Amino acid sequence: MGARLLAIGAMVAMLLFAGGGAALAGRDWCARDPILVFGDGTSVQWLTLLPTSELANITAPVTFVFTVPANAGPISVRFPIGSAAERVVISFSGSRWDGKGGIPVQATVLVSSSTIFKYATTVSGNVDKNTTFGAVSNVPSRANVRTDIANWYPLVDASTIMATFDVSRSTIIDLP
Incomplete structure (x- = not known):
């Protein structure tokens, strides 16, 4: 719980300093957070x-599209408990990875809504x-990120996983 509050505080501060204005202060936040x-x-x-x-204004699942190298190997997609529908698209169509250094992951996040609002995504x-x-x-x-086995930034509220999917080819996963 403390780690999630710290992450939320950091996100709110980032949004405030990025021009969100004082209207963002004091808001309650919910999270969507797939783990690969x-x-x-x-x-x-x-x-x-x-x-x-803004939850009532969301018009489609929060969508995460991940493009990984064609030879990235199997991936386990884990979903901690969340409060909004979620879609994860895994595409094994990225450039071939030479096996040296971290695995490059191209990611796109889309929140579709009947209103316009700011949100933030932290990768850890x-x-x-x-x-x-x-x-x-x-x-x-x-x-977009690159994995790095030598670095570790703690995951937030990942102790309770509600669903896990193991994929080895391009896949779409929908969670209600």
């Missing part, structure tokens, strides 16, 4: 925080850099 676990043992979480007040786990990407609903945002 690769065959080399690396784990990467995309934690997307949405204003709770075994990544070269713990990064937060600011975004606006209805506009796809890119959150």
